Amino acid sequence: MFSRTFLVLSASVLLLALPVAAGHESHGQLRPGAAAPAEVRVVSARVLAVPPGIRDTSAFISLRNTGTRPLVLRAVSTPLAGHSMLMITRKDAQSRTSMKIVQSLNLPARGTLPMAPSGNHLMVMGLKRALKVGQKLPFTLTFSDGRTLKVSATVYKP
Ligand SMILES: [Cu+2]
Incomplete structure:
Protein backbone atom coordinates (compact mmCIF):
# COMPACT_ATOMS: atom_id res chain seq x y z
CA MET A 1 0.00 0.00 0.00
CA ALA A 34 4.08 23.98 -24.91
CA ALA A 35 6.55 21.80 -26.77
CA ALA A 36 4.48 20.94 -29.86
CA PRO A 37 2.80 23.56 -32.05
CA ALA A 38 -0.81 22.33 -32.04
CA GLU A 39 -1.74 24.88 -34.71
CA VAL A 40 0.54 23.23 -37.28
CA ARG A 41 -0.88 20.53 -39.55
CA VAL A 42 1.21 18.26 -41.72
CA VAL A 43 -0.27 18.42 -45.23
CA SER A 44 2.09 15.79 -46.66
CA ALA A 45 5.41 14.24 -45.69
CA ARG A 46 7.53 12.35 -48.19
CA VAL A 47 11.14 11.36 -48.71
CA LEU A 48 12.52 10.77 -52.18
CA ALA A 49 13.83 7.22 -52.70
CA VAL A 50 17.40 7.10 -53.98
CA PRO A 51 19.37 4.26 -55.63
CA PRO A 52 21.57 2.09 -53.38
CA GLY A 53 24.86 3.80 -52.63
CA ILE A 54 23.42 7.32 -52.85
CA ARG A 55 23.50 8.79 -49.37
CA ASP A 56 21.81 12.15 -49.90
CA THR A 57 18.16 12.79 -50.62
CA SER A 58 15.38 15.34 -50.29
CA ALA A 59 12.35 15.35 -48.02
CA PHE A 60 9.16 17.30 -48.58
CA ILE A 61 7.09 18.12 -45.51
CA SER A 62 4.34 20.57 -46.41
CA LEU A 63 2.83 22.39 -43.45
CA ARG A 64 -0.30 24.39 -42.74
CA ASN A 65 -0.55 26.95 -39.95
CA THR A 66 -4.09 27.15 -38.59
CA GLY A 67 -3.04 29.81 -36.08
CA THR A 68 -3.11 33.59 -36.27
CA ARG A 69 0.64 34.05 -35.72
CA PRO A 70 3.31 33.44 -38.34
CA LEU A 71 5.85 30.73 -37.55
CA VAL A 72 9.43 30.29 -38.68
CA LEU A 73 10.91 26.86 -39.33
CA ARG A 74 14.53 26.97 -38.21
CA ALA A 75 15.88 23.43 -38.32
CA VAL A 76 15.19 19.84 -39.28
CA SER A 77 16.77 16.62 -38.14
CA THR A 78 16.38 12.87 -38.47
CA PRO A 79 18.38 10.26 -36.57
CA LEU A 80 18.71 8.26 -39.81
CA ALA A 81 20.99 10.81 -41.49
CA GLY A 82 24.15 12.60 -40.47
CA HIS A 83 22.91 16.07 -41.26
CA SER A 84 19.74 17.74 -42.53
CA MET A 85 19.10 21.29 -43.65
CA LEU A 86 16.53 23.67 -45.07
CA MET A 87 16.85 24.49 -48.76
CA ILE A 88 15.16 26.40 -51.51
CA THR A 89 15.35 25.81 -55.25
CA ARG A 90 15.81 28.81 -57.47
CA LYS A 91 15.78 29.48 -61.19
CA ASP A 92 18.24 32.02 -62.55
CA ALA A 93 17.79 34.30 -65.56
CA GLN A 94 18.96 31.49 -67.86
CA SER A 95 16.35 29.14 -66.37
CA ARG A 96 19.05 27.09 -64.66
CA THR A 97 17.88 25.72 -61.35
CA SER A 98 20.07 25.68 -58.27
CA MET A 99 19.62 24.84 -54.62
CA LYS A 100 20.50 27.17 -51.80
CA ILE A 101 20.78 26.52 -48.06
CA VAL A 102 18.59 28.85 -46.00
CA GLN A 103 18.54 29.48 -42.25
CA SER A 104 14.74 29.53 -42.05
CA LEU A 105 11.51 28.95 -43.94
CA ASN A 106 8.37 30.95 -43.19
CA LEU A 107 5.01 29.43 -42.32
CA PRO A 108 2.57 32.36 -42.56
CA ALA A 109 -0.37 32.83 -40.22
CA ARG A 110 -3.36 30.92 -41.61
CA GLY A 111 -1.14 29.91 -44.50
CA THR A 112 1.00 27.10 -45.82
CA LEU A 113 4.64 26.24 -46.28
CA PRO A 114 4.61 24.06 -49.37
CA MET A 115 7.56 21.79 -50.20
CA ALA A 116 8.26 20.17 -53.55
CA PRO A 117 11.23 19.03 -55.68
CA SER A 118 11.12 22.33 -57.58
CA GLY A 119 10.89 24.52 -54.49
CA ASN A 120 11.38 24.45 -50.74
CA HIS A 121 12.71 21.17 -49.43
CA LEU A 122 14.65 19.49 -46.68
CA MET A 123 18.07 18.21 -47.66
CA VAL A 124 18.95 14.93 -45.95
CA MET A 125 22.69 14.23 -46.07
CA GLY A 126 24.61 11.12 -45.10
CA LEU A 127 21.87 8.50 -44.85
CA LYS A 128 22.92 5.81 -42.42
CA ARG A 129 21.25 3.02 -44.39
CA ALA A 130 19.45 2.44 -47.69
CA LEU A 131 15.86 3.64 -47.97
CA LYS A 132 12.98 1.37 -48.93
CA VAL A 133 9.86 2.61 -50.67
CA GLY A 134 7.04 2.82 -48.13
CA GLN A 135 9.42 3.04 -45.18
CA LYS A 136 8.73 5.84 -42.69
CA LEU A 137 11.45 8.20 -41.51
CA PRO A 138 11.09 10.20 -38.30
CA PHE A 139 11.83 13.92 -38.57
CA THR A 140 11.91 16.65 -35.95
CA LEU A 141 11.11 20.17 -37.12
CA THR A 142 12.20 23.01 -34.84
CA PHE A 143 10.54 26.41 -34.94
CA SER A 144 12.11 29.72 -33.92
CA ASP A 145 10.08 29.82 -30.68
CA GLY A 146 11.76 26.58 -29.61
CA ARG A 147 8.77 24.36 -30.21
CA THR A 148 9.33 21.10 -32.08
CA LEU A 149 7.10 18.99 -34.29
CA LYS A 150 7.65 15.26 -34.85
CA VAL A 151 6.76 14.16 -38.36
CA SER A 152 6.84 10.72 -39.96
CA ALA A 153 7.66 10.93 -43.68
CA THR A 154 7.12 8.08 -46.15
CA VAL A 155 9.76 7.10 -48.69
CA TYR A 156 8.37 7.29 -52.23
CA LYS A 157 9.54 6.76 -55.79
CA PRO A 158 8.36 9.40 -58.29
CU1 LIG B 1 18.72 20.50 -51.69
Missing part, protein backbone atom coordinates in the same frame (compact mmCIF):
# COMPACT_ATOMS: atom_id res chain seq x y z
CA PHE A 2 2.74 2.40 0.97
CA SER A 3 4.92 1.63 -2.05
CA ARG A 4 2.05 2.10 -4.51
CA THR A 5 1.27 5.56 -3.10
CA PHE A 6 4.91 6.42 -3.31
CA LEU A 7 5.13 5.38 -6.97
CA VAL A 8 2.10 7.44 -7.95
CA LEU A 9 3.48 10.43 -6.12
CA SER A 10 6.87 10.09 -7.81
CA ALA A 11 5.24 10.01 -11.24
CA SER A 12 3.25 13.19 -10.52
CA VAL A 13 6.33 15.02 -9.31
CA LEU A 14 8.19 14.00 -12.44
CA LEU A 15 5.39 15.21 -14.73
CA LEU A 16 5.30 18.56 -12.95
CA ALA A 17 9.06 18.96 -12.90
CA LEU A 18 9.84 18.23 -16.57
CA PRO A 19 8.12 21.19 -18.28
CA VAL A 20 9.50 23.60 -15.68
CA ALA A 21 13.03 22.36 -16.27
CA ALA A 22 12.57 22.68 -20.04
CA GLY A 23 11.39 26.26 -19.62
CA HIS A 24 14.38 27.23 -17.53
CA GLU A 25 16.87 25.82 -19.96
CA SER A 26 15.49 27.48 -23.06
CA HIS A 27 16.93 30.70 -24.39
CA GLY A 28 14.02 31.52 -26.69
CA GLN A 29 10.34 32.06 -26.03
CA LEU A 30 9.62 28.43 -25.21
CA ARG A 31 6.72 28.26 -22.79
CA PRO A 32 6.74 25.43 -20.26
CA GLY A 33 4.50 22.58 -21.39
Whole structure:
Protein backbone atom coordinates (compact mmCIF):
# COMPACT_ATOMS: atom_id res chain seq x y z
CA MET A 1 0.00 0.00 0.00
CA PHE A 2 2.74 2.40 0.97
CA SER A 3 4.92 1.63 -2.05
CA ARG A 4 2.05 2.10 -4.51
CA THR A 5 1.27 5.56 -3.10
CA PHE A 6 4.91 6.42 -3.31
CA LEU A 7 5.13 5.38 -6.97
CA VAL A 8 2.10 7.44 -7.95
CA LEU A 9 3.48 10.43 -6.12
CA SER A 10 6.87 10.09 -7.81
CA ALA A 11 5.24 10.01 -11.24
CA SER A 12 3.25 13.19 -10.52
CA VAL A 13 6.33 15.02 -9.31
CA LEU A 14 8.19 14.00 -12.44
CA LEU A 15 5.39 15.21 -14.73
CA LEU A 16 5.30 18.56 -12.95
CA ALA A 17 9.06 18.96 -12.90
CA LEU A 18 9.84 18.23 -16.57
CA PRO A 19 8.12 21.19 -18.28
CA VAL A 20 9.50 23.60 -15.68
CA ALA A 21 13.03 22.36 -16.27
CA ALA A 22 12.57 22.68 -20.04
CA GLY A 23 11.39 26.26 -19.62
CA HIS A 24 14.38 27.23 -17.53
CA GLU A 25 16.87 25.82 -19.96
CA SER A 26 15.49 27.48 -23.06
CA HIS A 27 16.93 30.70 -24.39
CA GLY A 28 14.02 31.52 -26.69
CA GLN A 29 10.34 32.06 -26.03
CA LEU A 30 9.62 28.43 -25.21
CA ARG A 31 6.72 28.26 -22.79
CA PRO A 32 6.74 25.43 -20.26
CA GLY A 33 4.50 22.58 -21.39
CA ALA A 34 4.08 23.98 -24.91
CA ALA A 35 6.55 21.80 -26.77
CA ALA A 36 4.48 20.94 -29.86
CA PRO A 37 2.80 23.56 -32.05
CA ALA A 38 -0.81 22.33 -32.04
CA GLU A 39 -1.74 24.88 -34.71
CA VAL A 40 0.54 23.23 -37.28
CA ARG A 41 -0.88 20.53 -39.55
CA VAL A 42 1.21 18.26 -41.72
CA VAL A 43 -0.27 18.42 -45.23
CA SER A 44 2.09 15.79 -46.66
CA ALA A 45 5.41 14.24 -45.69
CA ARG A 46 7.53 12.35 -48.19
CA VAL A 47 11.14 11.36 -48.71
CA LEU A 48 12.52 10.77 -52.18
CA ALA A 49 13.83 7.22 -52.70
CA VAL A 50 17.40 7.10 -53.98
CA PRO A 51 19.37 4.26 -55.63
CA PRO A 52 21.57 2.09 -53.38
CA GLY A 53 24.86 3.80 -52.63
CA ILE A 54 23.42 7.32 -52.85
CA ARG A 55 23.50 8.79 -49.37
CA ASP A 56 21.81 12.15 -49.90
CA THR A 57 18.16 12.79 -50.62
CA SER A 58 15.38 15.34 -50.29
CA ALA A 59 12.35 15.35 -48.02
CA PHE A 60 9.16 17.30 -48.58
CA ILE A 61 7.09 18.12 -45.51
CA SER A 62 4.34 20.57 -46.41
CA LEU A 63 2.83 22.39 -43.45
CA ARG A 64 -0.30 24.39 -42.74
CA ASN A 65 -0.55 26.95 -39.95
CA THR A 66 -4.09 27.15 -38.59
CA GLY A 67 -3.04 29.81 -36.08
CA THR A 68 -3.11 33.59 -36.27
CA ARG A 69 0.64 34.05 -35.72
CA PRO A 70 3.31 33.44 -38.34
CA LEU A 71 5.85 30.73 -37.55
CA VAL A 72 9.43 30.29 -38.68
CA LEU A 73 10.91 26.86 -39.33
CA ARG A 74 14.53 26.97 -38.21
CA ALA A 75 15.88 23.43 -38.32
CA VAL A 76 15.19 19.84 -39.28
CA SER A 77 16.77 16.62 -38.14
CA THR A 78 16.38 12.87 -38.47
CA PRO A 79 18.38 10.26 -36.57
CA LEU A 80 18.71 8.26 -39.81
CA ALA A 81 20.99 10.81 -41.49
CA GLY A 82 24.15 12.60 -40.47
CA HIS A 83 22.91 16.07 -41.26
CA SER A 84 19.74 17.74 -42.53
CA MET A 85 19.10 21.29 -43.65
CA LEU A 86 16.53 23.67 -45.07
CA MET A 87 16.85 24.49 -48.76
CA ILE A 88 15.16 26.40 -51.51
CA THR A 89 15.35 25.81 -55.25
CA ARG A 90 15.81 28.81 -57.47
CA LYS A 91 15.78 29.48 -61.19
CA ASP A 92 18.24 32.02 -62.55
CA ALA A 93 17.79 34.30 -65.56
CA GLN A 94 18.96 31.49 -67.86
CA SER A 95 16.35 29.14 -66.37
CA ARG A 96 19.05 27.09 -64.66
CA THR A 97 17.88 25.72 -61.35
CA SER A 98 20.07 25.68 -58.27
CA MET A 99 19.62 24.84 -54.62
CA LYS A 100 20.50 27.17 -51.80
CA ILE A 101 20.78 26.52 -48.06
CA VAL A 102 18.59 28.85 -46.00
CA GLN A 103 18.54 29.48 -42.25
CA SER A 104 14.74 29.53 -42.05
CA LEU A 105 11.51 28.95 -43.94
CA ASN A 106 8.37 30.95 -43.19
CA LEU A 107 5.01 29.43 -42.32
CA PRO A 108 2.57 32.36 -42.56
CA ALA A 109 -0.37 32.83 -40.22
CA ARG A 110 -3.36 30.92 -41.61
CA GLY A 111 -1.14 29.91 -44.50
CA THR A 112 1.00 27.10 -45.82
CA LEU A 113 4.64 26.24 -46.28
CA PRO A 114 4.61 24.06 -49.37
CA MET A 115 7.56 21.79 -50.20
CA ALA A 116 8.26 20.17 -53.55
CA PRO A 117 11.23 19.03 -55.68
CA SER A 118 11.12 22.33 -57.58
CA GLY A 119 10.89 24.52 -54.49
CA ASN A 120 11.38 24.45 -50.74
CA HIS A 121 12.71 21.17 -49.43
CA LEU A 122 14.65 19.49 -46.68
CA MET A 123 18.07 18.21 -47.66
CA VAL A 124 18.95 14.93 -45.95
CA MET A 125 22.69 14.23 -46.07
CA GLY A 126 24.61 11.12 -45.10
CA LEU A 127 21.87 8.50 -44.85
CA LYS A 128 22.92 5.81 -42.42
CA ARG A 129 21.25 3.02 -44.39
CA ALA A 130 19.45 2.44 -47.69
CA LEU A 131 15.86 3.64 -47.97
CA LYS A 132 12.98 1.37 -48.93
CA VAL A 133 9.86 2.61 -50.67
CA GLY A 134 7.04 2.82 -48.13
CA GLN A 135 9.42 3.04 -45.18
CA LYS A 136 8.73 5.84 -42.69
CA LEU A 137 11.45 8.20 -41.51
CA PRO A 138 11.09 10.20 -38.30
CA PHE A 139 11.83 13.92 -38.57
CA THR A 140 11.91 16.65 -35.95
CA LEU A 141 11.11 20.17 -37.12
CA THR A 142 12.20 23.01 -34.84
CA PHE A 143 10.54 26.41 -34.94
CA SER A 144 12.11 29.72 -33.92
CA ASP A 145 10.08 29.82 -30.68
CA GLY A 146 11.76 26.58 -29.61
CA ARG A 147 8.77 24.36 -30.21
CA THR A 148 9.33 21.10 -32.08
CA LEU A 149 7.10 18.99 -34.29
CA LYS A 150 7.65 15.26 -34.85
CA VAL A 151 6.76 14.16 -38.36
CA SER A 152 6.84 10.72 -39.96
CA ALA A 153 7.66 10.93 -43.68
CA THR A 154 7.12 8.08 -46.15
CA VAL A 155 9.76 7.10 -48.69
CA TYR A 156 8.37 7.29 -52.23
CA LYS A 157 9.54 6.76 -55.79
CA PRO A 158 8.36 9.40 -58.29
CU1 LIG B 1 18.72 20.50 -51.69
